[in-house]
Amino acid sequence: MSKRPRGKELPDQPASTVGVPVVGIGASAGGIGALLALLPQFQADAGVAFVVVQHLDPHHDSILPALLDRSSDLPVVEASDRVPIEPDHIYVIPPNKTLTIHDNHLQLGPVSSQRGGQRTPIDALFQSLALAKGENAACVILSGTGSDGTLGLRAIKEEGGLTVAQEGAEYDGMMRSAVGTGMVDFVLPISEIPAKLYDYFRHLTSIDGRKGPDGVRQEAADHLAQIATLLRVRTGHDFSGYKDRTVARRIQRRMQVLQIHEVPDFIERLRKEPQELDILLQDLLIGVTNFFRDPLAFETLELEVIPQLFENKTADDTIRVWVPGCSTGEEAYSIAILLREHLPEGRNAPRLQIFASDIDEQALQIARVGRFPSTIARDIASDRLERHFVREDGTYRIASDLREICLFSMHNLLRDAPFSKLDLISCRNLLIYLAPDLQNRLIPLFHYALNDNGFLFLGTSENITRHTRLFSTVDKAHRIFRRRVQHERRLPEFPLTAPDGKRRRLPPVDQQAGDHESLQSLAERQLLDRYAPAFVVINADGDVLHGSSRTGKYLELAPGAPRIDIFSMARPGLRPELRGAIHKAVTTGQIAIQRNIAVGTNGGRQTLDLIVHPIKPTAAEPLYMVIFQDIGGIKGVAEETTENAEELESSNLRQLEIELRATKERLQTTTEELESSNEELKSGNEELSSMNEELQSANEELETSKEELQSINEELQTVNAELNARVEELSRANSDIANLLESTQIATVFLDRNLAVKSFTPAAKEVFRLVESDPGRPITHVRALFQSDTVQEDAERVLRTLATIEHQVETGHNGARYMMRMMPYRTVENVISGVVITFADVTRISAAEARISELTQALRNRIQSLETLLDLLPVGIMIVEDGRSGQVRINRYGTELLGEPSGDGINPRPFTRVRLFEGEQEIGPIDQPLQRAVGSGESTPGFEGQVLRADGSRVDVLMMATPLSDDGREPRGATAALIDISDRKRAEAHQQVLLYELQHRVKNILAVISALATRMLSGSPPPAEFAKSFQGRLKSMAGTHELLSRSNWKGADLRQLVEATVRDQNPMHDAIAIDGPDLMLTPNASATLGLVLYELATNAVKHGALSSAGGRVEVKWRQHHASDARVVLTWKELDGPPPPGTIEEGFGVHFVKNAVQFELLGSAVASTDAAGMQWTIEFGAQGNVQEG
Amino acid sequence: MTSMPPELRGLKVLVVEDNFLVAELIRSLLDECGCETIGPAPRVSLALALVDGRHLDGAFLDINLAGEYCFPVAQLLRERGIPFVFLTGYDDIEIIPPALREVPRISKPFDNRNVASIVARLFTH
Secondary structure, X not given: OOOOOOOOOOOOOHHHEOEOOEEEEEEOOOHHHHHHHHHHHOOOOOOOEEEEEEOOOOOOOOOHHHHHHHHXXXXXXXXXXXOEOOOOOEEEOOOOOEEEEEOOEEEEEOOOOOOOOOOOHHHHHHHHHHHHHHHHEEEEEOOOOOOOOHHHHHHHHHOOOEEEEEOOOOOOHHHHHHHHOXXXXXXXXXXXXXXHHHHHHHHHHHHHHHOOOOOOOHHHHHOHHHHHHHHHHHHOOOOOOOOHHHHHHHHHHHHHHHOXXXXXXXXXXXXXXXXXXXXXXHHHOOOOOXXXXXHHXXXXXXXXXXXXXXXXXOOOOEEEEEEEOOOOOHHHHHHHHHHHHHOOOOOOOOEEEEEEEEOOHHHHHHHHHOEEEHHHHHOOOHHHHHHHEEEEOOXXXXXXXXXXXXXXXXXXXXXXXXXXXXXXXXXXXXXHHOOHHHHHHHHHHHHHHEEEEEEEXXXXXXXXXXXXXXXXXXXXXXOEEEEOOOOOOEOOOOOOOOOOOOOOOOOHHHHHHHHOOOHHHHHHHHHHHHOOOEEEEEEOOOEEEEEOOOOOOOEOOOOEOOOOEHHHHEOOOHHHHHHHHHHHHHHHOOOEEEEEEEEEEOOEEEEEEEEEEEEOOOOOOOEEEEEEEEEEEEEEHHHHHXXXXXXXXXXXXXXXXXXXXXXXXXXXXXXXXXXXXXHHHHHHHHHHHHHHHHHHHHHHHHHHHHHHHHHHHHHHHHHHHHHHHHHHHHHHHHHHHHHHHHHHOOEEEEEOOOOEEEEXXXXXXXXXXXXXXXXOOEHHHOOEOEOOOOHHHHHHHHHHHOOOEEEEEEEOOOOOEEEEEEEEEEOOOOOEEEEEEEEEEOHHHHHHHHHHHHHHHHHHHHHHHHXXXXXXXXXXXXXXXXXXXXXXXXXXXXXXXXXXXXHHOOOEEEHHHOOEEEOOEEEOHHHOHHHHHHHHOOOEEEEEEEEEOOOOOEEEEEEEEEEEEOOOOOEEEEEEEEEEOHHHHHHHHHHHHHHHHHHHHHHHHHHHHHXXXXXXXXXXXXXXXXXXXXXXXXXXXXXXXXXXXXXOOOOEEHHHHHHHHOHHHOOOHHHEEEEOOOOEEOXXXXXXXXXXXXXXXXXXXXXXXXXXXXXXXXXXEEEOOOOOOEEEEEEEEEOOOOOOOOOOOOHHHHHHHHXXXXXXXXXXXXXXXOOOEEEEEEEEOOOOEOOO | OOOOOHHHOOOEEEEEOOOHHHHHHHHHXXXXXXXXXXXXXXXXXXXXXXXXXXXXXXXXXXXEEOOEEOHHHHHHHHHHOOOEEEEEOOOOHHHOOHHHOOOOEEEOOOOHHHHHHHHHHHOOO
């Protein structure tokens, strides 16, 4: 396969045979984290170089080298162009470049700017690495999305290098894509990758010396047969025919990967771990191929063969080409390119169809995609590249018209039936893998598959060898051959491989079972084989499914392609009878018997009975057993000649006629059947072709979609990360909501549009008898704990009107009250998708409301009483509810006090209208007690002042003010009481006057007493006499004052005055006669007369009539009612001792005369007669007698 | 008597007093000082008659004369430039017209000796 020399330059230093061993590392999304984990593990002195390709944003400088340098012991450098690779270095791709390796040098290239195409820098690196280093290379695929790296990894593997992918990558898209090819040797966690790489290269060094001149170790070849057997048993693929060297090289590579030194150890490993065999098979199937591999050969093909293919072809024809073992499709596409280039223009162009087949499905997958690394530019002329490929960032993709021509399918050349009616078979470099025996058997197969004059194109080292009778040589050097026409077409013995082609499907245990077959069945088979009539089992179509031994007498393989239907295999003479009998058996389901049929067989005729016996196997398809029952032995021809010639002739004639007639009939039937089935097949074929076309275009679309999907996938990764965050937020919000619902204790039930319960909160169980399984049930099926007749109706109304419904409900069992609120459930998109019912527990609220209304009523009553009281109070009340409003309310009395109309009751009015005075000083609005209480919270216990009434007059008032405040804070307002104290003020003034009067009188009296005492003392009387007479006078004055004060100083009645001053002076009351009208004297007159009468009485007692027993005094008075009314009082003493002739002028007489004259402006005249002393006292009424 | 300053002798002093005993007392006190008592007059009208056309050196005026106030007499004396004092039992100045509130007052009952000193102090100029 690989033509690259290996391990030859420096056998003793294999690690440097093609320079430094290099490990390519590819990473994309999530790659930096992986790199940071991977790089620190690299050893500083292992002699291995690393080249890192990370997908980078092309528009930004990369800090990747610096980033990685910090984490690695090895020097990390950004790759630059044409720099030789040194061991123990790490090279990192710069942004917006492609990095490749050529002959131990790094090479930087531009990046295609074409949009839409994929960038595959990892593929580019790996592919170049594979070519440059061969098995001295390894690649590692780390985290990333997409499929970059897969093609490159394949190249590494094909060239014998080691392939590793990261296990547990953050983004495993790239890794999965690579693993999907089956080409990844190891899938390892990051921590195990370095060790594996170093082991690999170390092993490579250690075995290098044991390779043969061709790089193959001899011992591998020695044990090949053993390994081939193991492979065949496990996989059904027989590699025993493959050429030793190729297989040995693959086995050697596996051993290298597994680091097994000795072949027997490897075989032992294969036995123990059968999956190793699968891996080995994958390795063996790796194909290496190029576009136009062996250019000269293709040139010859183009010149010699292609034009001939188009000869005599019209638009109805199809040029059919088969490329077996196509691997990843380069060979097929090469031929497609040639055909496309020679395809005539216009309507006459025949259709092209290339069948490309391989047994490796993964390779086929790559072939179908048609994407190839840029290295193909070496193999393809630039004009072809331009015409037939589309450049997609680092790769070339086959144009879609070529892809339409090529049909890739899974097909095992050795086992499956070949394609047929082909114009060209190109089977290059496949035969070399096969042993000569198999090669020899394949050539006839190709012969069979080709049309007459079809071409066969083989690899440079392959040949048709001894089959020159089947093919003629067109170009010997380039292995182009042409089918010979004259030779009969015959399908070779098939399948071509080992005796048991089905071994893969039959487990070995079945074979074992065969050894222990019971004796009975052995005997039965012997019996059947030898003594029973021959038979075959067919289905209704006549296909032979099973046959007994010894059917050769009746059946033979028809010429041409082998067919298994019994009709084509029947010997002459048997076929019509067979068709009739089978037809009968199929249509009736009964046993059909045809007797005495003569069949021409080997050298004679055999007469037999043909029995078609329907059998009912367990399968649905009815089967039929065709039994050939011989009658007698074979009659030789010689036997017949002994019979009578005439008889024979007529008999023959008759026989022939009968046979001819029957044959004609059957022919007719068969022809008709054939025609109809032909028709069906034609239409079926057309349908299939069109379906095929549709499928091809659908496939094309799918390819495009896949690319789009890949880029969408990248975006989705990002979106997914965002979504994850969203989901996290959502679940947190959800949990918040759940907790909220739990904590609010608001019973909530969510209904859908059909009023079935969607969900509910735990608290809802107190309102409905809900259980966890209730969601999904209609709400009407759930028993409510309250009167729920209207729930359904309400909910329907909410859905209809989209309005919210609220009313209170009461649960029966505990008297709890709920406010039920129903509203439409709106989704985030504002779509109504049901109903939400909430129940807020308002039990306590209702109770509180009732209590509040009760209290409100009481309060209202109280306020009413207070308002009434305020109006009734004889006190002015002023209330400022809110200091900021500047409004004051004044009750009825207050307004009256202010002299304002009282009609407006207690309505608020502005403050400043009340004007207040203290004396003459007006008190400013802000200094008034009420405002001070409002403003500073200062209360005034009592302020006396005057308010100005509306009519301009002033009223004395007492004012008290108290601030109003809530909770002892700043005052919000104030009240003031206003009491009218004008009456009291007046009373006080009057009192004062009275007081002064009293004082005046008292002082006057004291002055009089003082003067009296001075007068009485002027004569220096003896103290005892003075005391007596002074006391008597004071006593008299006191008596007069007593009278006066009894009348509240209005005056004194004259009679009482006389009685008090005269009678009290004398205990003999009868001696004093008093007579006169009622006369009320003024206080002054009373005082004067009182003292005058006392002096008269004292004198009478001392010297006059009262000085002796029997003496009497008459006191009489009268009042003249004239204009100058005068009062005349007479004092007449009777029956006393005879008076002296003259009246002694003492104090008493002097006082009486002068006092009356001075004080009463009257006169007092004394006279004496025989009877005694007589006084006449006269004074004017005016000023002395109270009027009225 | 001998203690009385000789300049008081012959001073004519009007006494207006409605109480006989008090009037007599003042007259006797004036007599002791050697003064000539004019009156006593118990009424406003009588007092006014005494003041009219007569030379006076001073006057004692009782404010309340049987219910009449003596202020017309006081007014007349003021006009005549005759010094005088009020005799009164009233402590209340309110009843005195503001124009007459500076007039010296002798509160009843008075110390007999005050009469002589008042005369000496007020009526000798």
